Amino acid sequence: MVDNTGGAVRLDGDRSVTARRLSWLLAFLLFASVIAGLATGAAGTSLWQAMADLVNGRSLALRDRVVLWEIRAPRVLMGCLVGAALAVSGAALQGLFRNPLADPGIVGVSAGASLGAVSAIVLGGALAFNAGFAAWLVPISAFIGAWVTTILLYRIATRRGRTSVATMLLAGIALTAMAMSLTGILVYMADDAQLRDFTFWSMGSLAGSNWSKMAVAAPIIVFPLLLTPLLATGLNGLSLGEAAAGHIGIRVQQLKAGAVLIVAASTGAAVAVSGGIGFVGIVVPHLLRLVSGPDHRYLIVNSALLGATLLVSADLISRVIIAPSELPIGIITAVIGAPFFLWILLRQRGVVDL
């Protein structure tokens, strides 16, 4: 069927318009979830009251200013960044491995990042010369941990340009176990203060977000997010296989190196600031592929938007569901994400058996 509207011929099977409309819808949803995140909280401070005060030139009560500006705003913003980073790194990792089951949490990349982060917490004292450097140490070593794991995983699971899904998932299990056991050894070595740092960090929460954490994490997350769309055309071609991607003019080695670095940087930074938040990377790109197809030019942007929306919403639920106490956000994403992963697995048995 050829749709001949507005002079431009559009063919059946072209989902670019759907994908672009979806971007607008997701941007609106993100905006709504950010507003909801700012407006809701245990303290009962009203965003609307505060805005009305601002508009009318009245000064805010100190308590309201702290709640809105020092607690809720950095937390919501951090949720956006971490959600976008996790979803985009999932989409990029899936593109790199050419299958929809690759998720940083499942194939061991997050565990590698955790090992990096814990190494920094436990061993970092000896390395950190000043407080400014110490703040950077955790995300950077998380990035290095994620990077090494991704490269190892790729070396193990991909031979002559073909990825075995079974090998990838099993290698992910082994790498996760290895990283977790090394993490365990480090925790065993840790002193009481380090143990306290580690425990807070590993709960997988956005609760500790503040502007200084943001200043460290934001560049490591935002920079790769901005670079990812450059990989989109290459990742589309890569879905034909490595050799065929080269034949249509894609520089496959550069593409793979770029994708690995971007995955490692976004996963590393996200894990460093928020601990273990799983399944965002697999749920978000998969849902988007169902709606508007796997074209990475739209998939990556839309993943960032939906990932951010999802995490801000999950964080909101974690704050209100047992208020004034909080449920770790990692539990909420796992409760939704794990059955979802099984559902994909059942639908795509053929892919796994490849």
Added chain:
Amino acid sequence: MLIANQVSVRLGRRTILLDLSFNALAGQVTAVVGPSGAGKSTLLAALTGDIEYAGTVTLCQRDLAQASVAELAEMRAVLPQATPISFPFTVLEVVRMGRLRRASDDRAASEALSQVGLRGFEGRYYQELSGGEQQRVQLARVLVQVWEPVGPVGPRWLFLDEPVSSLDIGHQLQVMRIIQNFAGAGGGVMMVMHDLNLTAMCADSVILMADGALVHQGTPQETLRDQLLSTAYGCRIAVNRAPNTGVFLLPQVATVLD
């Protein structure tokens, strides 16, 4: 012109190809035949720059080892034996990948799909097609990449690895006609073939390989001879002889319905 000079390929200690030298002309269909394990696909992989080789290969006076992937993509397209994709792309989205770096015009894509007999398949999911249909979608993608058989720097080339092996006879004839038309319009075609009858029908030049070496190159009449084929394939082969009993069927006397 495609010129291979003393091309050898070693994998580990094993020699897969030994000192192959031949020319293939643009405007002609060149077919490589030979028994399984003769090194046909390895030769194609060397000619498309997928694997390391000793010796030199030049395409349109350009040394392949020196050319960038973008330059090569401009000069030639490659059809693999099979292309599994694990993301739910539509047929149109797959065919469009043939022209990653060119203007977004779908006329070539829809025209190529009609040529391979898949008009109306644009919106279907690639994963849900049969093996033969997927292969024809890939052929359409490859055709879109080298849409004009002669480009600004010379003839464009098609490298095809068993383009008809998963197809039924009707589609085999259809694909062979596409390939011949491409060569007829000035493009070059280099293809690995399994079916000797179809090769005899549509190739202008046939390269016979056995054990990683070139046995003979010539027109189908010159290469497809009893003696050469019997030695290469390790069985007694008689060309142009009809059996006394039983049914036989030759693609030479079949025609495409339009």
